[in-house]
Amino acid sequence: MQIHSPLIKWEETGQSYEAVWRSPTQAMPTNIVVADDTLSADKAYKLIKSGTGLLWRGDFHNARQLVLALARRLDRKPRGRTPKTGNIPHVQNNTVALTRAAFSQHRATQERRAVMLGRVLLQFEADHSLKLRRAPDARVAITQAWGAPDGNLSVASIKDLQGMIGAHEWQKKGVIIPFLGASIHPHYGVYSPLRGEYIALIAAAALSPEATTLAFDIGTGTGVIAAVLAKRGVQKIVATDIEPRAIKCAQDNLTRLGFGQQIDVVTANLFPPGRAALIVCNPPWLPTPANATIERAVYDPDSAMLRAFLSGLSSHLTPGGEGWLVLSDLAEHLGLRSREELMAWVAESGLRVLDRHDAHPTHPKSADPGDPLFVARSKEVTSLWRLSPV
Numbered sequence: 001m002q003i004h005s006p007l008i009k010w011e012e013t014g015q016s017y018e019a020v021w022r023s024p025t026q027a028m029p030t031n032i033v034v035a036d037d038t039l040s041a042d043k044a045y046k047l048i049k050s051g052t053g054l055l056w057r058g059d060f061h062n063a064r065q066l067v068l069a070l071a072r073r074l075d076r077k078p079r080g081r082t083p084k085t086g087n088i089p090h091v092q093n094n095t096v097a098l099t100r101a102a103f104s105q106h107r108a109t110q111e112r113r114a115v116m117l118g119r120v121l122l123q124f125e126a127d128h129s130l131k132l133r134r135a136p137d138a139r140v141a142i143t144q145a146w147g148a149p150d151g152n153l154s155v156a157s158i159k160d161l162q163g164m165i166g167a168h169e170w171q172k173k174g175v176i177i178p179f180l181g182a183s184i185h186p187h188y189g190v191y192s193p194l195r196g197e198y199i200a201l202i203a204a205a206a207l208s209p210e211a212t213t214l215a216f217d218i219g220t221g222t223g224v225i226a227a228v229l230a231k232r233g234v235q236k237i238v239a240t241d242i243e244p245r246a247i248k249c250a251q252d253n254l255t256r257l258g259f260g261q262q263i264d265v266v267t268a269n270l271f272p273p274g275r276a277a278l279i280v281c282n283p284p285w286l287p288t289p290a291n292a293t294i295e296r297a298v299y300d301p302d303s304a305m306l307r308a309f310l311s312g313l314s315s316h317l318t319p320g321g322e323g324w325l326v327l328s329d330l331a332e333h334l335g336l337r338s339r340e341e342l343m344a345w346v347a348e349s350g351l352r353v354l355d356r357h358d359a360h361p362t363h364p365k366s367a368d369p370g371d372p373l374f375v376a377r378s379k380e381v382t383s384l385w386r387l388s389p390v
């Protein structure tokens with residue numbers, strides 16, 4: 001099989017080696033040193049800070065301990081640094097400025113942390129196994145993320161491995177959706193419907209008799225919204241997504257739930273061909289750049305998907321039809337998008353608001369004062385906007 005991923009190269013015991021670089025989130029370190037249990041956390045910290053990747057040959061549990069020790073060093077608060085608000089353009093209100101500055105600092109810190117910790121590297125054998133002492137057998141989890149073994153050695157970070165194992169656990173366990181009386185099983189890299197409030201909004205909003213004939217679910221992810229509409233009696237649903245992982249995930253969930261005939265899952269950039277009486281979309285809600293493909297379900301640079309959904313909505317609705325936009329206002333509390341901007345895009349798209357249903361998120365972060373974004377999160381409201389062409 002031809003490999004399109006970059007190759008990572010290193011020297012070890014006088015020989016040259018190479019492997020496929022598999023990390024979905026990290027830039028490949030160009031300088032690699034082979035490391036084991038004899039490496040102190042302080043020395044490791046200096047190396048990762050200088051951009052060096054540590055290819056781990058020691059005990060697997062010690063590698064996990066090392067990552068924790070590095071994280072503690074990274075999390076030490078730098079002295080005397082508070083977000084500066086004075087030089088942020090276009091912000092009149094100080095509270096918003098501070099939150100916006102705090103958000104960009106939070107993102108930058110998160111990214112730096114991920115990059116640094118992502119420099120503790122593991123080598124995966126051609127069958128995706130790990131040859132380290134006390135290493136877990138994570139071949140199923142890795143195959144779900146990378147596909148079947150292709151005969152190549154691979155290198156990725158221990159953080160990547162932990163992400164794949166976590167995703168595999170969620171896929172096995174599933175997320176219970178009370179309205180469906182069933183679980184949805186998110187795949188690796190697909191947005192998980194852990195926040196239940198938007199599902200409750202979709203389950204409760206009034207459905208006109210016309211809307212029960214044909215609906216579109218735009219950006220279906222796991223397929224959860226399509227499943228809720230099907231359970232509510234919509235006879236035919238076309239669910240789209242742009243990500244191949246989401247398409248496969250939605251197909252698996254919807255088939256397992258017995259909606260295979262009622263719902264077509266298709267790859268599309270937003271809308272499928274044709275028109276429907278109801279079009280639902282829960283787009284990514286934070287208008288800032290995504291650091292990796294797997295973050296694209298949450299981050300929508302410049303609100304591009306949101307705006308494209310709004311501007312295309314009228315031309316995909318049947319007469320009298322309506323669009324349901326599900327959107328968190330967290331971006332507004334972070335000073336990243338204003339309500340006025342959102343309303344202007346609605347109006348410019350030839351739409352009007354018929355109604356709005358609000359829900360307060362119940363996810364644990366919204367109630368955690370230790371979360372750096374607590375002030376904004378505690379005010380967050382998720383709304384279902386019922387929109388129709390003017």
Ligand SMILES: C[S@@+](CC[C@H](N)C(=O)[O-])C[C@H]1O[C@@H](n2cnc3c(N)ncnc32)[C@H](O)[C@@H]1O
Binds near residue numbers: 222241271
């Ligand atoms: C916030 S997630 C929502 C997923 C699911 N509808 C739900 O509510 O759980 C946004 C989804 O939109 C998809 N997406 C992003 N851009 C898209 C586009 N241009 N066309 C179709 N889907 C897109 C993402 O892949 C992701 O699955």
